[in-house]
Amino acid sequence: MGAGHSHPLYRDGDSPVHRLPGEVKIVCLVVFVLAVVATPRELFWPFGLFALILLATWWVARIPLRWMLPRMLIEVPFVVLAVLLPFAEGGERVTVAGVELSVVGLYAAWGIVAKGTLGVAASLTVAATTTARELPIALSRLRVPGVIVSVLTLMIRYIDVLAAEARRMRMARISRGDSPRMAHQIGATAKGVGSLFLRSYERGERVYLAMLSRGFDGQIPPMAVGAGCAIAASSRQWALALVPATAAVVVTISAWMVR
Amino acid sequence: MSAPAVQVRGLRYTYPDGHIALDGIDLDVAAGERVALLGPNGAGKTTLMLHLNGVLTASAGSVAIGGTALSRSTLRDVRRRVGLVFQDPDDQLFMPTLAQDVAFGPANFGLRGEQLAERVRHALEVVSMTELADRSPAHMSGGQRRRAALATVLACEPEVLVLDEPSANLDPVARRELAQTLTTLESTMLIVTHDLPYAAQLCDRAIVMDRGVIVADGAVGEVLSDAELLAAHRLELPWGFTVAPR
Numbered sequence: 170m171g172a173g174h175s176h177p178l179y180r181d182g183d184s185p186v187h188r189l190p191g192e193v194k195i196v197c198l199v200v201f202v203l204a205v206v207a208t209p210r211e212l213f214w215p216f217g218l219f220a221l222i223l224l225a226t227w228w229v230a231r232i233p234l235r236w237m238l239p240r241m242l243i244e245v246p247f248v249v250l251a252v253l254l255p256f257a258e259g260g261e262r263v264t265v266a267g268v269e270l271s272v273v274g275l276y277a278a279w280g281i282v283a284k285g286t287l288g289v290a291a292s293l294t295v296a297a298t299t300t301a302r303e304l305p306i307a308l309s310r311l312r313v314p315g316v317i318v319s320v321l322t323l324m325i326r327y328i329d330v331l332a333a334e335a336r337r338m339r340m341a342r343i344s345r346g347d348s349p350r351m352a353h354q355i356g357a358t359a360k361g362v363g364s365l366f367l368r369s370y371e372r373g374e375r376v377y378l379a380m381l382s383r384g385f386d387g388q389i390p391p392m393a394v395g396a397g398c399a400i401a402a403s404s405r406q407w408a409l410a411l412v413p414a415t416a417a418v419v420v421t422i423s424a425w426m427v428r
Numbered sequence: 429m430s431a432p433a434v435q436v437r438g439l440r441y442t443y444p445d446g447h448i449a450l451d452g453i454d455l456d457v458a459a460g461e462r463v464a465l466l467g468p469n470g471a472g473k474t475t476l477m478l479h480l481n482g483v484l485t486a487s488a489g490s491v492a493i494g495g496t497a498l499s500r501s502t503l504r505d506v507r508r509r510v511g512l513v514f515q516d517p518d519d520q521l522f523m524p525t526l527a528q529d530v531a532f533g534p535a536n537f538g539l540r541g542e543q544l545a546e547r548v549r550h551a552l553e554v555v556s557m558t559e560l561a562d563r564s565p566a567h568m569s570g571g572q573r574r575r576a577a578l579a580t581v582l583a584c585e586p587e588v589l590v591l592d593e594p595s596a597n598l599d600p601v602a603r604r605e606l607a608q609t610l611t612t613l614e615s616t617m618l619i620v621t622h623d624l625p626y627a628a629q630l631c632d633r634a635i636v637m638d639r640g641v642i643v644a645d646g647a648v649g650e651v652l653s654d655a656e657l658l659a660a661h662r663l664e665l666p667w668g669f670t671v672a673p674r
Contacts, residue, residue: 301564302524326522329566375519378483382512383584384504384536 178240178296185409186230186298190401191307193410194295200414204421205287210280215424219287222413222420223294230298237293244289251281301325305389310401315388322389323376330372335365431495433459433588433616434480439489441475441640449475451640453489459587462617464627464648467637468662473620474515476637477590480618481510494587508537511586511615515593517573521565526557526576529565533584551583555609571602575609588616595623624663628652628671636661 186194201222208215227237258274299307305322309315338361347357377385434457441450449472457463465473478484479491482503491498491506498506514520523529527548534547552558555575565573574594581589594610595603607629610617621627627634627648634651636644638661644651651657652671658664665671 300524302528302562305524322524323522325524326564326566327518330518372516372519375514375516376522378478379512379514379520380522380532381483382481382507382510382514383533383580384507385532386504386536389532390535 178293179300180232180236180297182231182298184230184298186226186294189298189406189410190310191299191303192310192401193407194299195307195311197410197414198291198295200411201291201417202288204414204417205284205291208284208421208424209428210276210283212424212428215420216283216287218420219417220290222416223287223290226294226413230294232294232297237290237297240293241286241289244285248282248285251278251285254278254281319389327369327372327376331365331369334368335361338365430459431492432456433461433494434618435490435492436476436479437490437492439476439479439491440487441472441479441484442487448640450479450486453637453640453642455635455642455645457588457616457618459494459616460614461633462619462631464631464634465618465620465637466622466624466627466634466651466661466663471637471661472640473637474592477512477592477618477620480588480590481507481512483512504537508584509587511581511584511589513577513581513589513591513594515596517565517570517577520577520580521573523565525562525564526552526568526579527561529576529580530561530583533580537584547583547585551579554582554612555579569602570597571599571605574598574602574606578606578609582613586615588618589613590618590620592620593622594619595621595626622663624652624658624665624671625669636663638662 201219205216205219208219227234254277255270255274258271258277260274261272262269263272263275264270304325305318308321309318342357342361347354434455436453436455439450439453440448442448451472453472453476465476467473475484479486480493482491482498493506493509496502496505496509521529523532530548530551531544534544539547548561549558552561555578557572557575557579560568560572560576565576568576578591578594591610594606598606603626607626610619610630617631619627619630631648634644634646634648635642636651636657643661644654644657649671652665655664
């Protein structure tokens, strides 16, 4: 299974987590993230427990830390803002190593970093154990409208095609002496983006014609989507997959009660 | 005699911008015939191809496939019977895996369960890609993608197979392998191409189109050995290549 899936976020394997149908993992992810977000940030121990839940899941899925951690760097640009908060916020102040910091700002920064990291880690866990081809069928089993599933399916398929096209256009520009880093040539880059849009639009039309030619009538038949995918989740699989999510909800509820 | 596989009468098509793409096409293709459709860029070859299964609707004229006139009520039936293989396999292959893509057509036409699986298996076997069923088309070579695109159409079991530039962007071996696959198929075939040797290899009959009309129609050897005709329509055999009239 998964032969040829070279997506950097997918880790080929055959663990109990890999074998679970996509829909239970998606539900588990959403519940887990909601539980994390709903936890009061003034408490520290719930976040430690959330992290433990994730570590346990990685252990079961046989995802090593050294594989996961570099991929979590994706969140760095998003937490930069959080670093500024302890300086920018007003209110009560504490002095840490000679620097005056806002207490509210510190809590806010901690909340963003902790919740963001847990969310990214949870999403990466699902991405690492679910192939792209399972996503459409998983979403349609979760009763996501067909149009959205189709859009997603097409996006998964064509994002690489478009990226390759953009790369080729860039190479061709650079070969003709364009240096994209220079501000005065930003016009050429902008036109490149415009023509990429037009090309993508035309490709979209051709794809649609090709689909029509094979009898497409507005709905991708579930049988076609399901070809080669795991069968729909059994109640036992649901129960198993919801263990981390349930644990997270219990942590959140107890956090509120303790508070 | 049974009805021709493809019958086109007085077909005209004008693009919304006023450009006349087809200016009165009459064409008969007998069942089992393999016909090359030649002509310079912009001659209307692809436009004609898109009319054969009703993806484009003619401004005037008619199309009939195996005796069934193309109309709103027969559209679905005609689309099942005419398979179009587009020029760029990336336009054709849109699902996450090859097997899903091959299943898309027959599933649209109502096949389910074991029947559908059997169709997919068979189509992949014909193009020798069985072991790549669970791969994403994004990770295939150009030749593999071309054969994959063919499989997605073959799975619908069309009576008429229309291929747009099947040999474009293929390396010589992939080009030959595709030809071998195509010669094993029994369906009526219309091959739109600029690759004249390929047309000579695969087809018995050649049609030359230019500016929206058919300007020549005959045995492939005769058409391709008529240097004057070819030159008049921006066609020529590759250097060092001759086709003997058959």
